[in-house]
Amino acid sequence: MPQKAHVTSLEAIELFRSNLIVYLSQARPALEEISAEVSRTRVWLEDEQRAHWESQMRRRMKELEQAQQALFSSRLGALRKETAAEQFAVHRAKEAVAEADLKLRILRKWNREFEGRVQPLVKQMEKLHMVLSNDMVKAVTYLNQAINTLSAYAQTASERPAAGPSIAATEVATSARSAATSPEQAVAGAMAPGSEGHAKP
Numbered sequence: 001m002p003q004k005a006h007v008t009s010l011e012a013i014e015l016f017r018s019n020l021i022v023y024l025s026q027a028r029p030a031l032e033e034i035s036a037e038v039s040r041t042r043v044w045l046e047d048e049q050r051a052h053w054e055s056q057m058r059r060r061m062k063e064l065e066q067a068q069q070a071l072f073s074s075r076l077g078a079l080r081k082e083t084a085a086e087q088f089a090v091h092r093a094k095e096a097v098a099e100a101d102l103k104l105r106i107l108r109k110w111n112r113e114f115e116g117r118v119q120p121l122v123k124q125m126e127k128l129h130m131v132l133s134n135d136m137v138k139a140v141t142y143l144n145q146a147i148n149t150l151s152a153y154a155q156t157a158s159e160r161p162a163a164g165p166s167i168a169a170t171e172v173a174t175s176a177r178s179a180a181t182s183p184e185q186a187v188a189g190a191m192a193p194g195s196e197g198h199a200k201p
Contacts, residue, residue: 016143027132034125071087
């Protein structure tokens, strides 16, 4: 007795392929944006923030020196005593210098730890990007070929009524996600043999 292939649904494979293409169109730009953001943060820490707070430290140290000089001059003057405003100016300048010093210390700490914390995650992201850019693109091509092959088979089989039904069209009972978890499984599921096994139509 001749045996026949049992094709359940081309639509499930086509839907899976479409969803995969949409996923790739969204996932790859997102990974590229994350990679760019990591680079921008590195530059922000190493260059922009360092230059900013080093400049702030120089400016605030100069202001502190000026406030201290004004206070010292008033103490030496024979005609007047130091004022509360001069004392407050020195106190405020010292706090500003302390703040700049704290910012620089935090910045140096983050510069030391940034690569160690971020680089392992960046490597994982790069591996995922490689899979999406290479393996999944090949998977889409594989699915296209599988759909074309199965469509041609279905067309050929439908032109042979004497040989009996060679395609059993069944309603898809599961979603596209359960239809295949990989391109190979999608095609294998769509070409699952019936109880009689594989055979030429």
